Amino acid sequence: MTPLLQVENLTKSFGDLILFRDITFSISEGQRVGLIAKNGNGKTTLLKMLSREEGCDSGKITFRKDVNMAYLPQYPAYGEDMTVLEACFKNSTRMAALIRRYEECLETEGNPGLDGILNEMDAQKAWEYERNIKEILTRLNITNHNQSIRELSGGQIKRIALANALINKPEFLILDEPTNHLDIEMTEWLENYLKDSKLTLLMVTHDRYLINSVCTDIYEIDGKTMYQYKGGYDYYLEKRQERIDAETAEIEKARNLYRKELEWMRRMPQARGHKARYREEAFYELEKTAKKTMSEAELKLKDNSTYIGSKIFEAENLCKSFGRLKILDRFSYTFSRYEKLGIVGKNGTGKSTFIKILTGKEQADSGRLDIGETVRFGYYSQEGMAFDDKMKVIDAVTNIAETIDTGNGRHMTASQFLQYFLFAPSRQHDYIYKLSGGERRRLYLCTVLMRNPNFLILDEPTNDLDIMTLRVLENYLQSFKGCLIVVSHDRYFMDKIVDHLFVFQGNGVIKDFPGNYTDYRLKCQEDEKDRKKEEKAQAKNKNTKIKTETKRKLTFAERREYESLEKEISDLETEKASLENDLCSGTLPVEELTAKSKRLVTVGGEIEAKTLRWLELAEIDEA
Secondary structure, X not given: OOOOEEEEEEEEEEOOEEEEEEEEEEEOOOOEEEEEEOOOOOHHHHXXXXXXXXXXXXXXXXXXXXXXXXXXXXXXXXXXXXXXXXXXXOOXXXXXXXXXXXXXXXXXXXXXXXXXXXHHHHHXXXXXXXXXXXXXXXXXXXXXXXXXXXXXXXXXXXXHHHHHHHHOOOOEEEEEOOOOOOOHHHHHHHHHHHHHOOOEEEEEOOOHHHHHHHOOEEEEEEOOEEEXXXXXXXXXXXXHHHHXXXXXXXXXXXXXXXXXXXXXXXXXXXXXXXXXXXXXXHHXXXXXXXXXXXXXXXXOOOOOOOOOOOOOEEEEEEEEEEOOEEEEEEEEEEOOOOOEEEEEEXXXXXXXXXXXXXXXXXXXXXXXXXXXXXXXXXXXOOOOOOOOOOOEHHHXXXXXXXXXXXXXXXXXXXXXXXXXXXXXXXXXXXXXXXXXXXXXXXXXXXXXXXXXXXXXEEEOOOXXXXXXXXXXXXXXXXXXXXXXXXXXXXXXXXXXXXXXXXXXXXXXXXEEEOOOHHHHHHHHHHHHHHHHHHHXXXXXXXXXXXXXXXXXXXXXXXXXXXXXXXXXXXHHHHHHHHHHHHHHHOOOOHHHHHHHHXXXXXXXXXXXXXXXXXXXXXXXXXX
């Protein structure tokens, strides 16, 4: 079978920075690939190259002829004058464009041209397609179709771009961090959507549950080379470690041999011309291997937080609203030492506002906060930190501190601290404007932690961080000797870090759940099963009660009603069939079309009500 995508000997660099060299890979129909690499190693650049937004230095990219491809960029942009609906259907297929015209017509006064659109919808059999599009928009909470793009946040625009990519029902879908700015329910819906679809996928994401659930293959860019693994994230971790162990052993073996060969090369330099040329050439190849350094950075960042006293802080009767939107409603809580709290909830329920109130960046409408004297906050916000782009990476850190106190009289230099966060010494002297979005977030995280906070508040820390950085951060947080609050949609991250959850349910309702996110979801699923079981039991009891009550004969009036209902239901069924034929004819003017549509709904309701009554009387008659 011809691959949908074939990449051959692809090389990309920016100045003297080589992202990857001579990488070759292919993606076949139905394959779902997760692309993993450290930030700055070229993940986003590669996706841009595949979507023709970025050129390559050398190599070849070939898509199968006429393949329908959609691309979700990491930071999508639309014209400010566009509406939400226009953005959702930008670059749409013929079918999607028809649905857009239909939606615009329905939202325009008088519904101009509706007859023609309905006829075209029937001819194209577009109604199932329209239902699919409405599900996508609803699931991504895109409801105000006429709103201007200029009024939206970056997160809202990202969701619109995701809808735009899915609406076109592509054969080949390329996604760059699709879960950024999605709440957990949206992420789980997207996971099921991708898993159940037949599309081919290439995806960059830090969501390890999503990778494990959806992806059939993992491609990794490491050391300017592409490695391929058949399987999900857990399999990738296992095989990657085997590769690293084998490469480490090879390097160590090469270094031992290199020392011997170096002595040979240094002996009798005047006789160099008489030495076997093949041995000299082999020496230089050996030297390349021996001088390799493994890029793997499984370094454990030591917890160097300052002492925190027994009194942390207390929140008492906090209230906060924005107009009719209630965020906090007499919220009270006392934080304890070493507490690790996760915050989850839909977008717009007030999670970030709650964090800002705790840190004093936003004022509550009423209530009291009492903060302990030893508390030293470290706050990592969604907005990030504004860096001077002309400053070097190392300078951004040394401006805070030249050395970091790690406790017990030990210190770490700013450069050593940066290495823990995967900034190689050579990278530390690059200017900040050269950093990728993920590297800037990593540097921001570094500046927060190096201040030795004892109360960490992390608002969406996983957005734009690569998986390697997340593993370093997770190791640090698991041993953190202080208080921690994490707002995150990353289920894997939350499961590893937190002890309990605040579940923001909207309208100021906050539930405290004892356990991690997976525990919470299992409990929700059990509650849903119990609810359905209870509804089923209630319906059964109701039917039993009806049967018990109906062990009698029909009265004269009920007998006449029973007989007349049969004719009434028959007449209504005939009218319903006639209405449906008229609506499908395509010849009705708009006013009559609207009237008959309304009548069809009314007739359907009458049939249902009369049928239920007929069944009740029939049971009595048969008793």
